[in-house]
Amino acid sequence: MPVTTADKCAAFKKMHESGCFILPNPFDVGSARALQQLGFKALASTSAGFAWSIGKADNRVTVDDVVTHLTALCAAVDLPVNADFEGGFAVEPDKVATNVARGVRTGVAGLSIEDSTGDAAKPLYDFNLAVERVKAAHKAIDADDGGVLLTGRCEAFLWGRNDLNLVIERLQAYSAAGANCLYAPGIKTREEIAAVVKAVHPKPVNLLIGASGPSLQEAADLGVRRISVGGSLARAAWAGFMKAACEMAEQGTFTGLAHGYPGGELNKMFK
Known part of the structure; x- marks a missing residue:
């Protein structure tokens, strides 16, 4: 029996209720199918990995590029796919909502929205605007009624703003705005991870791990629900x-x- 998008969304939601799982990031259809063969239960796209696969720098792909890519990934595997949807490919909340609606129609089971502007001089959107962007994404997902899980991301640590209080304030606001999962890429220490998990409880937390970091079991002991590896x-x-x-x-x-x-x-x- 074919696996439907509804099946994938239900399975993905269930995975966030307890324990900790690895959410690896394929960069094309082949790598997605390979990860499914290896027994992973869900996948996440990677903005950087995908961009490089089509000869572009990270954050230089278009919403059309990403929608085509996500559609191909979702069709290629029977697993839930979480979309790295960058900043929604727009600044204004209503335009973010329009693009998120397009992303949802690709068949994804989850989708993330980040608060980075891409401008090193002012790397994060103003607090109120960042919250409104998450609200808009949530509204677009809610209108689809398909059960897609929304992740709210605070990018402060990736831009050198290592202010944990700022990160927690934003993640809590994104949670209140409708995010189902929270994510602060760049946090690394046990103390940082534990503080974020505690601050947004009972919402699940995604942890980014590159070449080093806690093991799956160690992350689970800290209360993390899922681990992704980005690019x-x-x-x-x-x-x-x-x-x-x-x-x-x-x-x-x-x-x-x-x-x-x-x-x-x-x-x-x-x-």
Whole structure:
């Protein structure tokens, strides 16, 4: 029996009720199918990983690019997909709502909205505007009545604003504005993680982990509900590609190709 979007949304919501799970970030259809084969129960898109896969820098893709990408990811796997929807591809709340409605129609089970402006001089939207943007996203999701889970993101730590009180104030406001899950990428210490979990309880918290951080069990012990890895899997894939390609370009040798994943195994996975 085909897995419907409603099935995916219900399963995704259930996953947030207890325990902690890994939400890995594929960057294309192939990597999404591979992660499903490995037994993961849900996936999340990555703005950076996707952008690199189409030859663009992070935060330089369009809403049309992302909607097409999300539609392909959701159709390719039977798992719930959470959309990294950046800042909603608009500033004004009503335009964020319009774009979120488009995102919801791709078949995603979750969608995140962040509060970063992209301007280093003023990296976060003003508090009230940031809250209104989350409210608008929530309203658009609610109008669809499909059960898509909304994640509110505070990007302060990623922009060097390491003010935990600011982050908590914003996450609590995003929760009140309708966010079902809260996310502050960049927090790392046990004390920071525990403080965020406590501040937004009983809403679930997403934790970003790159090359280092707590284990799944350690994050669960801190009360985290899910762990995502952002563009880290994409960067790992690019590392192997660039190492082998640079060797060919600079030395005219091909030893790096010996470390590739077996083609026969890939064919088995994708048959």
